[in-house]
Amino acid sequence: MPLESVDISQTASAASIIFEALKKAIIEGEIKEAAPLRQDEIAKMFNTSRIPVREAILRLEEHGLVKSQRYKGAVVSTLSSKEASEIFDFRAVLEPHVIRAAVQKMTPATLAKARAYCEAFYTEADPMKWGDLNRQFHATLYNASGLAYHLEAIDGALNRIDRYLRAQLVLSDGMARANDEHMQIQAACERRDADRAAELTERHILGARDSLLTHLSSIGG
Amino acid sequence: MPLESVDISQTASAASIIFEALKKAIIEGEIKEAAPLRQDEIAKMFNTSRIPVREAILRLEEHGLVKSQRYKGAVVSTLSSKEASEIFDFRAVLEPHVIRAAVQKMTPATLAKARAYCEAFYTEADPMKWGDLNRQFHATLYNASGLAYHLEAIDGALNRIDRYLRAQLVLSDGMARANDEHMQIQAACERRDADRAAELTERHILGARDSLLTHLSSIGG
DNA sequence: AGATTGAATATTGGATACAATTTTGCTTAG
DNA sequence: CTAAGCAAAATTGTATCCAATATTCAATCT
Missing domain, CATH: 1.20.120.530 (GntR ligand-binding domain-like)
Known part of the structure; x- marks a missing residue:
């Protein structure tokens, strides 16, 4: 009898987990408009370095959910x-x-x-x-x-x-x-x-x- | 008299430069469909580390231009x-x-x-x-x-x-x-x-x- | 010969360390 | 007291190093 083909959905990367969490928080308004996203702060929340946090923020920016300026960081996008x-x-x-x-x-x-x-x-x-x-x-x-x-x-x-x-x-x-x-x-x-x-x-x-x-x-x- | 308001378009980050270059190359077909994007290789082209390369690739992925798999890297998206x-x-x-x-x-x-x-x-x-x-x-x-x-x-x-x-x-x-x-x-x-x-x-x-x-x-x- | 195993290599994901820039806050001249 | 200026702290951007995983390829067995 064939073995049960257990679908080991390989654990997602830290960056993806952080991205999904931030996305949800922003969409639902848990993080308010114009609120800054501090890389260090978020990294500590997820017990990671800033690298995956930065990747998550970049992805958010491509979706228009945050807007970031060089050396100034990202803030949640506002919408007139x-x-x-x-x-x-x-x-x-x-x-x-x-x-x-x-x-x-x-x-x-x-x-x-x-x-x-x-x-x-x-x-x-x-x-x-x-x-x-x-x-x-x-x-x-x-x-x-x-x-x-x-x-x-x-x-x-x-x-x-x-x-x-x-x-x-x-x-x-x-x-x-x-x-x-x-x-x-x-x-x-x-x-x-x-x-x-x-x-x-x-x-x-x-x-x-x-x-x-x-x-x-x-x-x- | 007011100073010439020189629009110092602050030099873009390395990640942005790499992103734009890759985007152009992919859109125009210079990099072909399904071709793999090797981080090291691209990093050498731009004389940077892999960090900004990875960020560029992430942004491309959010635009659907590349598709990447964990530990396998990114390839240019194909389109049926x-x-x-x-x-x-x-x-x-x-x-x-x-x-x-x-x-x-x-x-x-x-x-x-x-x-x-x-x-x-x-x-x-x-x-x-x-x-x-x-x-x-x-x-x-x-x-x-x-x-x-x-x-x-x-x-x-x-x-x-x-x-x-x-x-x-x-x-x-x-x-x-x-x-x-x-x-x-x-x-x-x-x-x-x-x-x-x-x-x-x-x-x-x-x-x-x-x-x-x-x-x-x-x-x- | 062809399949299989396992070490060596290649490649990506993430942590730490450092550089570039902005922001803060104190000091001081007016 | 307020504004300007400078040092210190905070924050982001990148480089370097290590860990996790995938791929390659030679050695071995059938």
Whole structure:
């Protein structure tokens, strides 16, 4: 009998571990905008030298999550409301295209998984988890497209505005409206109505953008 | 009298210099697909240690230009025709959107500069320069949009398929057709016909994609 | 001959040490 | 008391060295 082929997923490099940890912390806003990233400090947190820390920070910079100046170090990137708005527009161009391509390829398993995330989003009480469930719902549908490059671009865009998305969800009726729209998108996918799914997706994104922008300007952005 | 504000562009770090050099070499195909990047070898070329080389390679990896495995090193990313096709589609979604937004904002200077690139593209005899002139023509028009995030995404996509674009231009009538289409796009922008400019841009991209794909399949891709 | 093992070599990942530059904080002249 | 200037500390960028892993290749066995 053949031996169990144990998938020894070779332990990731220290640099990768630090990169993922910092990325998560920045995306979720645990490290605030404009906060400096001190190499020594981070190295001590992970019990490593500064070398892997530097590599992690470089990778973050290529993703636009931090901005660094020679001999001055890296700070978490800030995002003006204008820049955030442009990223919403970027998504509003790409995501309808992707879901249109995805609808024909969604399997029953895809739709079941998306429905599960949709319902989890609806029933989840903890606002901290809304952001993840929201992204997982959309990603499940988009993944069916098989458009890896598009998906990566969308993911990068979402990472840049993740904290704004979370903020938007907890606004007055942000969560309720998002949930309504999710259910409509899910329904359109289930009846294989690609045009409608694309239209709803575009409105979903542009609506979130407008809701966020009016809020930001009302509080003195 | 105020001192001449000499823009002391502080000398870039070694890592940045190496990054830019490798990026250019990979994009232009000087380093071929799947070729390994040996840290020691590159370090000697630039008379540095391996540290800045590693940082440069990491940045390349974040841009998808190389793929590296732990303890095995980095190789130049390969691109299947399917992946290349997806990137053309990605551009075909974004670029029409960007030029539509740009048309209203193009100044006479913008249009003059674009026209100059367009004509230079037409008159240039050296095929090695066609790729750059092509990109500069389009970039000049797109820049007027002010959509920095979109422009960056388009630039990244172009970098991934740059060598395929060059190959497509030197195909039978690739150059002639590209030139025709450029002149039409330029004309549409000058009469501020955003819809037409967007339509032409989409066709320009999808036409190049199809031309390339039929060529690749004909030579046994 | 072909496959297998194991040492030697090559290559990458990370730690430590040093150089270049910025930032801080004290001192002092006005 | 404030501003300028300089020394000290802090911080980043790079070089050198060691550790971990992969690759090569000769020796051996079937």
